[in-house]
Amino acid sequence: NAGVTQTPKFQVLKTGQxxxxxxxxxxxxxxxxxxxxxxxxxxxxxxxxxxxxxxDKGEVPNGYNVSRLNKRxxxxxLESAAPSQTSVYFCASSEARGAQPQHFGxxxxxxxx
Amino acid sequence: xxxxxxxxxxxxxxxxxxxxxxxxxxxxxxNYYLFWYKQPPSRQMILVIRQxxxxxxxxxxxxxxxxxxxxxKSFSLKISDSQLGxxxxxxxxxxxxxxxxxxxxxxxxxxxIIQP
Numbered sequence: 001n002a003g004v005t006q007t008p009k010f011q012v013l014k015t016g017q018x019x020x021x022x023x024x025x026x027x028x029x030x031x032x033x034x035x036x037x038x039x040x041x042x043x044x045x046x047x048x049x050x051x052x053x054x055x056d057k058g059e060v061p062n063g064y065n066v067s068r069l070n071k072r073x074x075x076x077x078l079e080s081a082a083p084s085q086t087s088v089y090f091c092a093s094s095e096a097r098g099a100q101p102q103h104f105g106x107x108x109x110x111x112x113x
Numbered sequence: 114x115x116x117x118x119x120x121x122x123x124x125x126x127x128x129x130x131x132x133x134x135x136x137x138x139x140x141x142x143x144n145y146y147l148f149w150y151k152q153p154p155s156r157q158m159i160l161v162i163r164q165x166x167x168x169x170x171x172x173x174x175x176x177x178x179x180x181x182x183x184x185x186k187s188f189s190l191k192i193s194d195s196q197l198g199x200x201x202x203x204x205x206x207x208x209x210x211x212x213x214x215x216x217x218x219x220x221x222x223x224x225x226i227i228q229p
Contacts (some may be wrong), residue, residue, distance in 0.1 A: 033214025033216050033217075035216070035217075040221060041221055042117070042204050042206070042220050042221050042222055043158075043204070043217070043219045044219070045216040045217065045218075048216050060215055085117075088156065090145075090158060092158075101148065101160045101163055102216075102217060103160075104157065104158035106155075106156060106157055107156045107157075
């Protein structure tokens with residue numbers, strides 16, 4: 001009963017380093033999402049993928065790239081990490097667009113020094 | 114674009130009391146969905162309740178219910194018989210019909226503390 005699995009759970013990077021956050025879901029969902037959560041803020045959408053091979057920018061895409069490797073996996077890459085990207089990152093998936101609720105992973109706490 | 118506003122950064126009530134969390138939103142969409150998510154200290158995002166905008170009947174899930182006022186663009190969450198385990202951040206969220214790149218738009222959250 002894994003649901004949405006994110007790795008790693010914690011990571012510390014130095015400014016300029018690169019990093020890929022991994023996300024996998026076992027619910028056969030078509031749609032997958034990456035959000036970031038900053039202190040005092042709700043979650044904000046970084047990127048979205050409706051299906052394998054498609055990705056769309058969300059509210060805050062700058063500094064990130066994504067890959068929808070297959071139906072299960074959706075990765076988020078920071079090419080050159082900046083302190084402003086210190087945040088908690090959540091991956092989510094849903095059955096289809098619209099009313100179906102999104103299921104979230106447990107988050108990755110990322111600190112950029 | 115839509116916005117979601119939660120005007121209560123923090124609330125504190127005694128165990129077993131009823132508490133209402135406020136949420137207002139702004140959108141030009143006529144068809145959309147609204148959600149309340151709970152985030153305990155464990156950081157998980159847990160769906161509490163959802164409402165389809167085309168349904169006039171307010172959603173209910175056990176001790177949780179909503180007061181959905183479409184004309185006023187208001188979507189409050191009522192928690193009855195509050196329990197210590199209800200202590201968490203609560204986020205109101207909006208999704209337009211068809212989802213798409215907008216995904217979920219979240220409010221900034223209300224920190225709810227249930228006192229023993």
